[in-house]
Amino acid sequence: MEHRYSLREVKKARTRIKLYETGLQLMKSQKFADIMVDEICKEAETSKVTFFKCFPQKEALLVYFMRVWLTQRILEVDQANKHGFASIRHLLTSVAEWHEEVPGVMPSLIAFLAQKDMHPCMPELSAAEIHLLFPGNEQAASESPNLHAFFARSMVEAREEGQLVSDLTVDEAVKLLWTVFYGAFLTARLYASPDIQGFYELHLGRLEQTKTEAR
Numbered sequence: 001m002e003h004r005y006s007l008r009e010v011k012k013a014r015t016r017i018k019l020y021e022t023g024l025q026l027m028k029s030q031k032f033a034d035i036m037v038d039e040i041c042k043e044a045e046t047s048k049v050t051f052f053k054c055f056p057q058k059e060a061l062l063v064y065f066m067r068v069w070l071t072q073r074i075l076e077v078d079q080a081n082k083h084g085f086a087s088i089r090h091l092l093t094s095v096a097e098w099h100e101e102v103p104g105v106m107p108s109l110i111a112f113l114a115q116k117d118m119h120p121c122m123p124e125l126s127a128a129e130i131h132l133l134f135p136g137n138e139q140a141a142s143e144s145p146n147l148h149a150f151f152a153r154s155m156v157e158a159r160e161e162g163q164l165v166s167d168l169t170v171d172e173a174v175k176l177l178w179t180v181f182y183g184a185f186l187t188a189r190l191y192a193s194p195d196i197q198g199f200y201e202l203h204l205g206r207l208e209q210t211k212t213e214a215r
Helices: 007-026 037-044 048-054 060-079 084-101 105-116 127-133 147-160 170-190 196-204
Strands: none
Touching: 007 037, 007 048, 007 060, 007 127, 037 048, 060 084, 060 105, 060 147, 084 105, 084 147, 084 170, 084 196, 105 170, 147 170, 170 196
């Protein structure tokens, strides 16, 4: 319940979440690069001073989006007790669905990461934010999600379950999953194809051992 947190904590958490939700809403119809901080603030009914107290720069919203989205996906995977390639497919299916709903997020995130030459450090969320974003799952959601660790865990499970092709190590498979996660998405865009999931499946098929091959 919210009474566990101070009024100040809840107010700040609600403001950050409101800015995050407003940014997502605007990206349903605009590219992130075209969205101005003034526009986000106007829609969220807050000031630029408040925005920059919550996020050091506009691009920090993208990393916040990733933090919330990835946490939710990992929670879903764990709650559904998915393992190996089932976990990976759940994540990639969500990317395709996310892009359909909010087209501006994934291309903007990839462009941002290309400039930084690194995967972003996930922002820390306050206890109040975690409570508001993930009610009932506060303990699990408090841990900052790590996509590399998620890929590694999934590929260890795939190896143990005989799903990973025999000529790849777990480490090699993880590297290829990074390529699939971003590269297959970009390739689908290059081909102007709406079937992002199909491009993901094409790449996963090179990593996953079929039942016939496993015999």
